[in-house]
Amino acid sequence: MKLTEEQRQAVQAAGSVAVTAGAGTGKTELLSQRYLWHLQQASESVSPLEIVVLTFTEKAAAELRSRIRKAVGNKWPDRSDWLAEVEAAQISTFHSLCARICREHPAAAGQPADFTILDDLAGKLWQQTVLTAAMQELDPSCFDVMDYSEWRSLLETLLDDPVRSQALLAVESEQWREVLAQAQRDRLQQIQQSSDWQAAIEDLSGASWREADALSDQIQQILAWSDTLFDPANSNWQATYDEFIKLKLTQAGSAKNWGSADTAKLLRTQCKVLRDRLRDEESLLSLRPNEADDWNRDQRSRIYEAFETVLKSIDARKRQDRCLDFNDLERGAVRALESEAVRSHYQQRWRYCFVDEFQDTNPTQSQILQALWDPQHLILTLVGDEKQSIYGFRGAATQVFRNWQQQIQQHQGHIVTLSQSFRTHQTLLETINQVFEPVLDPYQPLRSDRQPPHPLPPIQQLVIEPEEKDSLEQARIQEATAIAQQIQTWIQQPLLVWDKPSNQHRPIAYGDIAILCRRRAPLETVYGEVLNQAGIPVLVNGGGSLLETPVGYDLQALLEFLVYPSNDLALATLLRSPAFGLSDAQLYQRAQQGKGWWSHRQERPDPAFAAAIKILEGLLRSRFLESPLRLVQQFDRATGYSAVLASLPQAQRLLADWQALLTFLREQPQAHDLELLLRYWKQLQQAEVVLPRPVLEAGNAVTLMTLHGSKGLEWPVVIIPDLTAKPRSQAETVLFDTELGVALRQPYVKEQAAAYQFFKYRKQQAEDAETRRLLYVGFTRARDLLLLTSPKSAEARSPLDLLAPGLEQAAIQPLDPNSGTEIAVTATLPTADAPLFWQSTAAIAPQYSELSVSAFADYFRCPALFHFRYTQGHPGAIDGEGAGTSDRPLQLGLLVHRALELDLRQPEALKPYCAAEDQDLIPQALQLASCFATEPVYSAVREQAQQREVTLHLELSSGLVLKGRADLVGADWVLDFKTDQQPQPENYQLQLWAYAAALNRPQAAIAWLRHNQLDWIEIEFIPDQAERAAVQLAQGDFDPQPGLCCQYCSYRSICEATSKN
Structure with missing residues (x-):
């Protein structure tokens, strides 16, 4: 790519440089070329290890490393040493840099040398727990x-x-x-x-x-x-x-x-x-x-x-x-860099420093950079755009970039502004410049050499004027209908757009269009729903939390019900979900009976509920026996939940979220216990932890995304709706001001302190300024055409109001809302009888980074068995004799383990761990448990035992982590209890090896409680086989391994290998 004159000035700047890189001006290419320039100018005297590149996300850091690696490899294919050093160089997030400083100088950072780092999720949960205790120390x-x-x-x-x-x-x-x-x-x-x-x-x-x-x-x-x-x-x-x-x-x-x-x-x-x-x-x-x-x-x-x-x-x-969260890493780095010796160490190590997206820097990160910067020895390259600073809620401050520009100028550095856009055509850019010149201060206009693909006004506005009686939601539906009509008009005309890969114009497709909204809620509930009904394919992408998705709410309801069957709200949520599809009218009729739904389910049997009751009763019987993940998979198979999702609008999004939730369940340490898992789920909600939704390729579908999520992306046509939505106002108890400190709202007074009112005023001004910048980000995502829509006229402080001076200057006239292709939009209701069948509809191939030891043992025994049980969630069936094998032997084993773990000896003590229909197993379970406590064959291990129920994990060389709990642990052995009808040690060799290896014990044994038999298991040859099996699992190898165990397998009637033999 040939550099523009502005890019060349930035790349070849002799000293430090601050670059204002407008939207689409090629900042990533500039960064890689500037990197090459440093290597070229310094030649043999510089190493990539002396160049630091910083950004704000792991994904962005990986992309920058990849871009730099490719650029260095293309320019110097014979410099394998530089390529190796690029891999080891500090190209990372700010937090990774801070972690390095804290690890290399723990004393100066005031941190333990062997600290572990809590990620966002773990850090928030940890803080929630310890904050409760810390607040007890406050003065009453x-x-x-x-x-x-x-x-x-x-x-x-x-x-x-x-x-x-x-x-x-x-x-x-x-x-x-x-x-x-x-x-x-x-x-x-x-x-x-x-x-x-x-x-x-x-x-x-x-x-x-x-x-x-x-x-x-x-x-x-x-x-x-x-x-x-x-x-x-x-x-x-x-x-x-x-x-x-x-x-x-x-x-x-x-x-x-x-x-x-x-x-x-x-x-x-x-x-x-x-x-x-x-x-x-x-x-x-x-x-x-x-x-x-x-x-x-x-x-x-x-x-x-x-x-x-x-x-x-x-x-x-x-x-x-001995743990730190991301904030502690920054605090530790600030503290360490107060030391002259630490500063000198890094100033001698690093000669060049790049920071991408500098407008997102917060004051603490700026303080760290300030400590590292010696103008005589470290050359800075700061690339950002104040107009695209949209993360004030994360602490980013626009003033930081301005202050650094001033510093660099004061030290004879350079200030460069990139103004040529490679994304948008000139006519659209001219209009965007006209809109934002009176809206943003300061504003640097953009220009382009590309001409428009059509004579249409590049920015169009559509304002819906609803009837006075219409609610805001009704107005939004009218707005969404008008958007759908406009999209269909573009498709049918067809509208021409610029195809970036071929550098030619072509007819528009649905995948060329994005709808970008400030808030996520109306994207799915209004705009996506209306477009779907109009026959327009859509995909909701970017941002949001899995816990707050439709399938997330359904899964939470299932967990709630399985732990607390008397929870009518959870049950109602399940019944009206795609799993059962009961209508609100049916649920209302049931509610009129005025009794607990589950506890009185047999008093007045309702045929509409019969199938649901049968399935849920089966799940309740298995809740103490199976893992939560297995229960969810059985629920999916029995109800056809994922198959129904596949038939719904936005099926790809729903299925991807569902598979991501299953992966989340699989990887949780609480995944062995329903109640612990539900408690953990609620802790995540309370801490407002965001579980990221998987990002999907839109294909030929209209993308629905938040404006924040769209940063860095582009589409030929962009629609920004809901421009009259006002920011939510609330009377906050405490207000923070980045320059002036803190002010409080005094309760029960007529007039608040002037300080509080002034802070509130400044906060509103800052929010309005950030909204203007957010709108600029949205405008500059478009390559060819931009449509602005709103469900009513502008109100004070709404986005449309903030844009008003610019829209007036650009003379943008609203379109006729009835000018598009007429479409019919009708409300859709859930069907009363959802299909009760199962099919594999996985949107994302399962990736196993963590497994229970018993699950991996199943794979070790037969990959096809593992695939049926854990990937597909199939409950198994014996030659058509019914839904699965009897679970009573497994239930018995579970009860025995509970009795031994908790030293339970009376039937009443064991009842809470047993379903009502299986309580006849309690005497037998207590009898088997007593065998271990009384039989002489076990006396040696009883006397030498040190711990019971030890949680463990073992990481294989492939990266697969095995988790489990050993029943009994001695100084040099582990032991597992078994209640099998016939002792078969070969089936448990891998399980016992994993326990022994994880706990660093050389020996492993099984206590066969039915037979008063103690077997020491040979495990020496297992490690190599386990490693090979882990590699096969990662490669998706689920080929069956036929053998004697097939005659006992609950999947033999559906397994091809069994039928062939």
């Missing part, structure tokens, strides 16, 4: 100010970024007063210099009348107020302001006295313009310190003390547990 008087939940919410927010929080709480408590006074003066100056104010004052100043009247008096008063209000020497300007905004406008002014009725009307209008202009700024200009500010000042110190108490307690627990 704290709760006079805020209740427990408010304190907890505040502390969670502060703990999200402890470095920033400590800095905020240390800000001089009265600094806000000076900033408020200056902000008010600045705003008055802006008002005075605005064109509408100047025009109104000019009209009023030039007015003349024959005789004084109410209008002339009002004009003279306004002109006097204006002089007083804008007088810099007037310290009492707010008194004038208060009078001005309370002005009652007169309707006086006769045509005779003023020359004409139009003149009088114009002057009255200008009086109103001036008063209303000041009223619009009341949230800022009316603020003045009050008594509540004294209370606020006192509470800030209390918050500081409470935070320090909690942080100290949590840090002590982390040292004890």
